[in-house]
Structures are given as structure tokens and as C-alpha cells.
Amino acid sequence: MNVIEVRGLDVSYGKNESTNHVVRSLDFDVRAGETLGIVGESGCGKSTVLRCLAGLESGWGGSIHVDGKPVSWRRTRDELRRMQLVFQDPFGSLHPRHRIGRTIAEPLRCMGQEASDQTVRAALIQVGLPAEFAHRFPHELSGGQRQRVAIARALILAPEILLLDEPTSALDVSVQAEVLNLLADKKAEEKLTYVLVSHDLSVISHMCDRILVMKDGIFVDEFAPGVIATGAAHHNYARHLIEASFF
Amino acid sequence: MNAAEPTLDIRNLRVTYARGIVAAVDGIDLQLAGGRLGIVGESGSGKSTVGRAIMRLLSSSARVEADRMMFAGMDLARLGERALRQLRGKQMALIMQDPRYSLNPVLTIGAQVAEAAHLHLGLRGKAAQQAGAEMLARVRIQNVARVTGLYPHQISGGMGQRVMIAMMLIARPRLVIADEPTSALDVSVRAEVLELLDSLVREQGSSLILISHDIRMVAAFCDEVAVMYRGRVVEKLAQLENAAHPYTRGLLAALPDPKHPVARLATLDRALLSQLETSR
Numbered sequence: 001m002n003v004i005e006v007r008g009l010d011v012s013y014g015k016n017e018s019t020n021h022v023v024r025s026l027d028f029d030v031r032a033g034e035t036l037g038i039v040g041e042s043g044c045g046k047s048t049v050l051r052c053l054a055g056l057e058s059g060w061g062g063s064i065h066v067d068g069k070p071v072s073w074r075r076t077r078d079e080l081r082r083m084q085l086v087f088q089d090p091f092g093s094l095h096p097r098h099r100i101g102r103t104i105a106e107p108l109r110c111m112g113q114e115a116s117d118q119t120v121r122a123a124l125i126q127v128g129l130p131a132e133f134a135h136r137f138p139h140e141l142s143g144g145q146r147q148r149v150a151i152a153r154a155l156i157l158a159p160e161i162l163l164l165d166e167p168t169s170a171l172d173v174s175v176q177a178e179v180l181n182l183l184a185d186k187k188a189e190e191k192l193t194y195v196l197v198s199h200d201l202s203v204i205s206h207m208c209d210r211i212l213v214m215k216d217g218i219f220v221d222e223f224a225p226g227v228i229a230t231g232a233a234h235h236n237y238a239r240h241l242i243e244a245s246f247f
Numbered sequence: 248m249n250a251a252e253p254t255l256d257i258r259n260l261r262v263t264y265a266r267g268i269v270a271a272v273d274g275i276d277l278q279l280a281g282g283r284l285g286i287v288g289e290s291g292s293g294k295s296t297v298g299r300a301i302m303r304l305l306s307s308s309a310r311v312e313a314d315r316m317m318f319a320g321m322d323l324a325r326l327g328e329r330a331l332r333q334l335r336g337k338q339m340a341l342i343m344q345d346p347r348y349s350l351n352p353v354l355t356i357g358a359q360v361a362e363a364a365h366l367h368l369g370l371r372g373k374a375a376q377q378a379g380a381e382m383l384a385r386v387r388i389q390n391v392a393r394v395t396g397l398y399p400h401q402i403s404g405g406m407g408q409r410v411m412i413a414m415m416l417i418a419r420p421r422l423v424i425a426d427e428p429t430s431a432l433d434v435s436v437r438a439e440v441l442e443l444l445d446s447l448v449r450e451q452g453s454s455l456i457l458i459s460h461d462i463r464m465v466a467a468f469c470d471e472v473a474v475m476y477r478g479r480v481v482e483k484l485a486q487l488e489n490a491a492h493p494y495t496r497g498l499l500a501a502l503p504d505p506k507h508p509v510a511r512l513a514t515l516d517r518a519l520l521s522q523l524e525t526s527r
Contacts, residue, residue, distance in 0.1 A: 041433040042404075143290075172289035172460065177501035177512035184511065199434060206503030206512070228505040244435045246505070 003161060003193050004030035004053065008062030011048050022048050024217035025062065030161070035187070035194040037208030037225075039201055039241070045217040046197045050163045053195065054085040066161075077111055084154035088166035090146030094138040100124070101134030104153050111157060119156070127152040127182060144175035148182065155186065162187075164196045168203060180207060201228065201245040213238045253280040254421055254454045255301070258315040262293070262300050262478075264308060271296045271309070273478035279422070283448070283455040285469035287462045289498075293478040294458045298424045301456075302341050303331050319421055337367045340415035342444075344427040346407025350399040356383070357395025360414050367418030382413040386443060405436035412444055419451045426458045441468055462487070462498055474498075477524065494520055 011023040023045045030036050040046045051057045053064065058073035065071070071079050084107075087093040094103055104123050105115035121131035127148040138146055147167060154162060167183065168176040180203065187194060198204050204211055205225035213221040213235065221238040228242055255277060262272040272293040277284065288294040299305050301316075303323060316323040319338060326334070335341075343349045351359055360379035364370045370378050376395075383391045386409040399407060408428060415423065425444060429437040445468060448455045459465050466472050466487045473480045474495045482492040490496050493516065500513035 041435060173462075173498060174289060174501045174515040177503075177514045180503070181511055181514065201434070202503045202505055205505040206508065225505060225508065229508075241435055244438045 001032045002029040003032045003067055004195075005065040005068075006053075006062065007065075009049065009052060009064065010061035011045070011052065011057065011059070022217055023052070023060070026217075026219060028212065028219065030193060030195055031210075033191065033193055034209045035196055035207050037204035037211040038195065038197045038214055039199065039204045039211060040197075040214035041199055041241075044214045046214050047165050049214075050085065050165050050195065050197050054083055054163050055080055056085070081111060081157045082159055083161045083163055084157060084159040085163040085165065086147075086150050086154050086167050089170050090143055090150055091138075091170070093150055094146055096138055098137075099134065100136050100138065100141070100149055103138075103149065104134070104156055107153060107157050123152040123156045124149075126155065127186075142175075143171050144179060147171060147175075147179050151179075151182065151186070155190070158190070159192070161193045161195065164194060166198050167196070169198065169200065176203070183207070201242060213241065252320065253278045253317075254319055255279040255456075256315060256317040257301070257313060260297065260300060260311070260313040260316065262296050262305065263310045263312075267310065270478050272300065275473075275475070275478075275480045277456075277473070279454045279456065281452065281454055282471070283445070283457060283469040285465035285472040286456060286458045286475060287460065287465050287472055288475035289460060291477075292475040294460075294475050295426050297475075298341065298426050298456065298458050301422075301424065302335060302339060304335075304341070336363070336415075336420070337418045338420050339422040339424065340418070340420040342408075342411055342415050342423065342425040342428050345431040346404060346411050347399065347431070349411060350407060352399050354398075355395060356397050356399065356402065356410050360395075360410065360417065363414040363417045378417065379413075382417045383410070385447065386410070386413040386416075388413075403436075404432050405440060408432060408440050409443065412440070412447065416447050416451065416453075420453055422454045422456070423448055424456045424458065427460070428457070429464070430459065430461070437464070462495075463502065476520070493523065 006026060006028050009023055009026040012019050012021040014020050026049065038046045038049065048057065052060050055075040063070055066079065066082060101120045104120050108115040108119065120134050124131050124133055129145060129148050141149065168179050171179060186192060196204065196207055205228050208225060211223055211225060212219045215237050221235040223234055257277040259274045259276065260272055261270060261274055263270045275297065286294045286297060300311050305311060313324060357376060357379060360382060361375040364375040364378040368378060380391050380395060383394060388394050388406065388409060394402065428444065429440055432440060457465055457469055470485065472484045474482045474484065474492065476494045482490065482495050484490055487499060490499060497515040501515060503512060
């Protein structure tokens with residue numbers, strides 16, 4: 001069953017001759033319970049696709065259906081709640097002057113729900129952080145801890161779909177392993193669906209059930225992670241990317 | 248200079264901050280005679296500090312001490328700022344991570360490469376521009392005449408890094424220190440930039456220190472890899488398969504590998520590592 005169906009998604013910025021056509025008429029589906037990976041290099045449009053799904057972009061063309069219902073540029077609270085986004089940079093995505101507890105409770109307040117201390121503590125413990133971290137500021141945490149906070153903030157609304165935009169590319173490999181394991185655990189516990197965007201093929205192939213290769217606003221290839229190891233035939237660009245990643 | 252003498256010979260290098268309370272680099276030895284040495288480690292391991300300490304580019308709040316710090320027969324620890332300025336760029340060059348920040352945004356590419364030719368080769372005017380253009384062609388920039396007139400924001404990251412390499416190698420330095428030269432670049436241009444750097448360094452007979460967090464990439468390109476953890480070199484390796492130290496093995500196990508998929512990634516046993524640290 002498809003939880004997300006995207007048809008003809010099209011994004012361009014600017015007008016007339018300076019138009020930058022970022023996403024070119026994409027069709028894709030996200031199946032319930034899977035981890036879909038989108039891999040591509042900077043400027044290919046992969047983050048823009050996620051931002052469209054999350055409702056952060058307006059002005060896109062085409063259609064997006066979530067659970068069979070169409071969603072538009074403007075979202076209802078419930079539509080927003082269902083899909084939560086985790087950003088790349090844990091240094092930029094947490095408010096530097098807000099304590100961690102306030103940051104984590106923010107989505108609840110936005111949704112008009114009650115944000116008790118108890119909920120915040122539980123959210124922190126859920127991502128493997130001590131509950132006392134609620135009183136700290138972001139600068140008192142390491143990069144990996146901050147990314148855990150970002151994940152806790154995304155999970156607090158009990159979403160069904162988590163959109164992950166390069167969730168570990170700002171982290172050291174040893175910390176990356178911990179965060180990827182946490183994401184895998186949460187997915188199993190909460191029965192989540194993931195859309196993971198990254199430039200790192202090894203992360204994508206570790207996490208994902210299905211991989212889409214994006215270049216210049218379109219998907220040029222789709223394959224299963226096992227294909228990378230066997231090196232079976234694909235689109236030229238995908239092959240080039242695989243070779244460059246594992247030379 | 249006789250062949251037996253290494254280009255770089257460093258013994259027991261220590262870099263401390265705050266009156267010796269914080270040791271960023273805690274007693275490391277490096278010898279390099281031609282060839283390519285890799286330094287890998289995670290953020291905060293002190294790998295970049297080593298590169299900067301060799302170039303003597305650390306701020307005055309850093310205290311640099313070493314039993315021996317020789318470069319091409321000169322004692323780096325004793326050289327004054329004026330002598331160091333003669334060395335930097337000419338005999339030893341540092342290639343930094345992100346060309347967007349290390350190129351001057353208000354000068355054209357041509358002017359910046361020509362400046363390097365002027366400073367280090369003593370060329371002026373047309374001759375400097377000519378030498379710069381030749382160097383740009385050597386780093387495989389197509390259509391040099393067009394690129395020399397462009398500003399840094401008009402070129403891609405990969406091209407910017409090739410311009411940096413051109414500027415740094417124009418003086419044929421004996422030692423090239425590349426600090427994360429490819430981590431700001433897209434995957435598909437990384438290999439290309441590294442191969443270029445490698446072939447130029449070989450051609451000129453320079454030594455190369457490649458500093459990176461990417462242990463696989465470094466191991467593929469270097470003759471020897473020094474693994475740094477908390478300011479010390481825990482292990483020097485010619486081949487990753489020979490890794491014996493728990494930190495190196497932990498790092499390797501934490502990397503996802505599509506050829507050997509695992510359900511769960513191994514994580515570093517930090518308790519064990521800090522135990523090793525304290526029992527040292």
C-alpha cells in the first residue's frame with residue numbers, strides 16, 4: 001500500500017530567463033513501512049522534494065496524495081503532524097537560546113496540544129538521552145546528541161512518516177552509526193515509514209529498501225541496495241556514483 | 248640534501264592551549280620522505296592542528312613544543328616569522344577544505360593564480376599570468392582563457408578546489424598538506440580531484456600529508472595512515488586489514504558497507520576506549 005503518491009511534482013524558482021527548474025515532473029510512491037532512499041549530489045533537487053512533502057514549499061505543481069487524500073500547499077494541522085522532517089545540520093536546526101525541553105515541546109504547542117514535563121522527559125528517554133537534558137541549551141550538547149534531540153522533536157507528534165534530510169552528514173562516523181541505529185530502532189518500534197535523502201550511498205544502502213537516484217531534478221535510476229554490491233547494470237550516472245563512492 | 252634525510256621529521260609534537268591544561272596534540276611522531284602520509288581521525292582528534300602546527304599557522308594562544316621539528320634541514324621551531332613566510336606557500340603548502348572560503352571572492356581566478364606565481368616564482372605581469380594559465384591547464388581546467396576571468400562564485404566546488412591545487416602547487420612545494428581537500432565536494436568529483444592532486448604531487452616529487460575523517464579514502468590513497476584519537480596517534484597502518492587498535496577497528500566497523508550489509512551497525516565502545524586512555 002502506498003502512503004504517499006506523488007505525480008508530476010514540479011518546482012521552479014525565478015521567472016523568465018533566470019528560471020531555475022529544480023524538480024522536473026517527478027512521479028514516485030512511498031510504500032507503507034518502507035525506507036525509501038533518494039541519493040543525489042548537491043543541487044539535484046533532493047531536499048526540495050522533501051520540503052514539498054513536508055509542506056515547507058509552496059508554488060509546486062503536480063499532485064501529492066497522502067493516504068489516498070490529496071494535500072495542497074496549505075496543510076491542515078493533522079496533515080502536517082503526519083509527516084515530520086529531520087534536518088541535516090543539528091547546529092542550525094535547534095534554537096540556540098531555547099532550552100532543549102522547550103524545543104522538543106514546540107511542535108505540541110504549535111498543534112495546540114498540552115506539553116507536559118512528563119511528555120518531554122519521555123521523548124528524551126526515547127532517543128537515549130537523559131531526561132535532565134531538558135534543562136540544557138543546544139551548545140551544551142554534542143552534534144550526535146543534538147541530532148537525537150531533533151529526532152525526539154520530530155517523533156513527539158507521533159507521525160506516521162519521517163522525512164530525513166541528510167540526518168547524519170554533519171556527524172562523525174562513530175556517531176553516525178549510533179544515530180542510524182536509533183533511527184532503525186524507532187522505525188521498528190513505532191512502525192514508521194521513512195524517506196531518507198542523502199549524498200552518501202553507503203548510508204542509503206544500509207538504511208533503505210529501495211533507492212532512487214536523482215540528477216538534475218529527475219530520477220534516473222531505481223534499484224535495491226543489494227545491487228550496489230553486485231554491480232549489476234544501471235544507468236550510467238548511477239554507476240558512476242557507485243564507483244566514485246567505493247573506489 | 249642527501250636522500251636519507253627525510254623531508255619532514257617530527258618527534259614528540261605537543262600542542263597545548265590554556266597554559267598546558269588542554270592538549271590538542273599530545274606527543275606525536277611523523278617522518279616523511281617523499282611518499283604520502285594520511286592522518287585520519289574524528290572531529291576534535293587534533294588532526295588539523297597537526298597540519299597547522301607544521302605550517303606554524305596556529306594562533307598565539309597555542310603552545311607548540313617538540314623534541315624535534317625539522318623540515319628539509321631547517322628547524323621549524325626556531326625559525327622566525329619572516330623566514331616562515333618564505334617557507335609557506337613556496338616550500339610547504341596547505342590546501343584547505345572549502346574553496347568557497349579559501350579563495351578571495353573579489354579577485355578573478357586568473358589574478359589569484361598569477362599572484363601565487365608572482366609571490367613564489369618572482370614573475371611579473373604577463374609572465375605571471377602566463378605561468379598561472381599554464382598551471383590552470385595542468386589541473387585540467389578546460390577553456391582556461393574563460394576561467395581566468397571568472398570570480399570564485401561563478402565556478403563549481405570541484406573547479407574551485409582544482410584552482411586551489413593550482414595555486415598551491417605552482418611553486419612546486421616540497422611538502423603539500425591537504426586538510427580535508429574533498430569533503431566539501433560532491434562524491435562524483437572527489438575521486439577526480441584526489442587523483443589530480445596525487446598525480447601532480449608525484450610528478451613534482453613532493454611529499455603529501457592527507458588529512459581527513461574518511462578512513463577508507465585515505466587508506467586508498469596513502470602509503471601509510473596514522474590514526475589519531477584524542478591528540479595521539481594510536482596506530483600507523485599500511486593496510487586497513489591490519490588494524491589492531493580497538494579505536495581503529497571500531498571506526499571501521501561503524502562504517503556502513505554495501506558489500507557486507509549488516510542489520511545493525513557496530514558502535515564504538517567508548518567506555519573501553521576511555522579505560523585504555525586512563526590505563527596508559
